[in-house]
Amino acid sequence: MIDEPDWSLHAISSAISSRFLELYASIMVQQSVIEYELQICVGQLLKLDNERLQILTAELSYRQLVALVSSSMLKFSDRDSETFREFKFALGKIDDFEKIRNDLAHSIWMHSPNGINQPGAQRKKITAKRKSGVRVIEEVYSEEQLETACKRGNFYIKELRKRVNAVVV
Numbered sequence: 001m002i003d004e005p006d007w008s009l010h011a012i013s014s015a016i017s018s019r020f021l022e023l024y025a026s027i028m029v030q031q032s033v034i035e036y037e038l039q040i041c042v043g044q045l046l047k048l049d050n051e052r053l054q055i056l057t058a059e060l061s062y063r064q065l066v067a068l069v070s071s072s073m074l075k076f077s078d079r080d081s082e083t084f085r086e087f088k089f090a091l092g093k094i095d096d097f098e099k100i101r102n103d104l105a106h107s108i109w110m111h112s113p114n115g116i117n118q119p120g121a122q123r124k125k126i127t128a129k130r131k132s133g134v135r136v137i138e139e140v141y142s143e144e145q146l147e148t149a150c151k152r153g154n155f156y157i158k159e160l161r162k163r164v165n166a167v168v169v
Helices: 018-046 050-057 062-076 082-105 143-168
Strands: 108-111 121-129 133-141
Touching (some): 018 050, 018 062, 018 082, 050 062, 062 082, 062 143
Antiparallel strands (some): 108 121
């Protein structure tokens, strides 16, 4: 049997700056907020009470939620209308945010190339595909990039909601 140590005596440490870690966590939380907001949009468009909405959307992935809200929006909005074009634009920006979130969540993270606890961090992603074999992607993310991404995700989900609200009225 393995005896666990007293965890209160152990510190959590990282070579990545505290600010980067804070922004990383903010983006993870922001993605869950975006998915919740997409659920709300579906509920508004399909006129579902909260219980029915949760039954319908609780197990849906981000992509499935996007497909559902887009299809629902098309039911109440002309594809060529300004409102729908703005909705699609905002949704594209939210997709950009989701890509950054996926990069963060599904990568190996190392300290900044400038040194331990310096601003930013280096991302390493290793893939092995049937057609292309093993690929290693390395790139640096700055704290400013993450902060801007978080602000943009928050802004565009609000803009999307405005377009949904405009057709539901």
